Amino acid sequence: MSGSNGIAIGSVLVLDKKKRKVQPKKIKSDTILSHLKRYAKSKEKFLNELDDLTENLDNKTASILETQKHIASDIEIEKRVNTSIEVDQYSVDFAIYKVFNEFIERLKESGSELFQQRIIDIENIRDRLIDLSCEDEQKLEIEKGAILIVKEISPTDLVTFYEKGVKALVMDKGGVTSHAAIIAQSLNLPCIVSAKEAVNTASSSKHAILDATNGELILDPEKQTLDKFKKEIRRLQKETKTKDILKKPSFTKDGIEFHLRANIEFTQELNLAKEFGAEGIGLLRTEALLYGGITKKSEAEQDKFYEEILSQTEGPVVIRLFDVGGDKLNFHTPDEDNPFLGWRGIRMLLDEEEMFRGQLRSILKVAGKYPGQVKILVPMISMVEEIRLVKEKIAQLKSDLVNEKLTVDDSIPLGIMIEVPSAALLADHLAKEVDFFSIGTNDLTQYTLAVDRGNEQICTLYQQNHPSVLKLIKMTYKAAKENKIEISVCGELAGDEIGAACLLGMGITDLSMSPSHLPKVKELLINRSFEDLSRFSKAVLSCSTTAEIKHLYNNWD
């Protein structure tokens, strides 16, 4: 039965405490005082032990130890132990034993379920006090990471063992709600309880795997099994680490807030985006609506897609208009010698009137139901005239919709992809036309370096961290700042550690990436100060090659 989930691999430490033989021993009257002192001393030591343990523990565990303290310093016990030593002239160990047992017997007689678990605790306190009063504590060698196998154990002993390096617990007795199990949970120690005969069975074993989640103890495992569990432990550790990171708010160490969003194309990706803490969708690709060779999905189908995404997303959703052409798909494009430099993105949309209107209509209609959430992003802008034309179209469509008595989100922000070097170079002019920029680093890299990323022969030349690309980004950032418009990065550079550090260091606090990159980028950014990132970014911008930038990153302390 699992008392606390998790897996541990370690050496076996079997603790088969032979109960001290306590016998009714009478003492001479001249030693009464020393026995009284020994009792007082043992209590004091025990309370100190508990005090030491109480630090650094959570409330529940601390309150259990608090109860133990009350039991150890119980005034009735004290009175009776002292009487037993003074009047009956029993030795200190027997006096403690006898008095505690009177209460334990009463508890057992009561037959109440309430205290059956606690009786073990009280017996442990009794035995600890006896041990301390006799001052011959057992000294135990404990290997780091050992799996402790016991019949039963007191919370105090468990915490002590934990501090000495024990990392898992197997108990012959006890229930899921026993104090030891509760404490094992709070210490994050894998633990199984009610493992009958574990102490006897394991007594000659050296190593073991404890798979507490499945309630299994594997003694002296074979290499194959061991490897399997080692792998599983690594996976769990990674999972826990990721969860911890995702729980933290997105701020640099010196308190600069940043936003990490997801790039997605399908509704099925929303779950992962949510799981990895994306603050909305920084890039919603819409080309999938065109797959299958159909020239135009019906408007109703488009509506449904946007509706599904918006209803399941908190935070902004940046919808990029169809970016077809080039590598995307062979959507009835004519044969072109250079498709990447050809009829794609906004160039095609402006020609394909019907398709363009259909998409904008659908987006505007759905956006009306989710005011303030949608942003429209136009791909492949390379000239100022293009965006002016787009704006005219949108204005026209909006008035059509109003005439049709549909709700229109009038303040819907319009932005452009900065993915062609000419757009980056003209960013100061473009910034006056739109509400935001989103830098598409994949295309920007390929156009800046004149490298087709799909061409294997030159693929090493495709370097998204290239100084020239970063310079264009910096230039775009400056234009956005000066014109007070928003700027984000949605290319793969944002999901790359070097890239993300450099972008945030420049001042771009809005990064969108494939959901699976979110945890590692967040981990990097929350562990750095903005000052630190900004220094890094400056150093990067003065590099002349990508290799230098990588070197800088690898030697960044």
Add this chain to the structure above:
Amino acid sequence: MIKKKVTILNSSGLHARPSAALVKLASKYKSDFYIHMYGYRVNGKSILGVMTLAAEQGAELVFEFDGPDEKEASKNILELVENKFGMLDE
């Protein structure tokens, strides 16, 4: 001397932690504090004594306070019982 009848309201009864809370509060007062239940009489300042009562929900007890601050002790201790020992039902 003050004597009061009380009923245990906690769903899991007077288990270890409520007992600890009771004893902790009672120990602040000079007055003697005894608890009677079905013929037993235990020292209310002794956690083991209180636990041996094994008082479950609905158990009827009589609290006995005797000493210079008995009024204050009875008021505050009874309040603690009524508030289910400041514990959420577990």
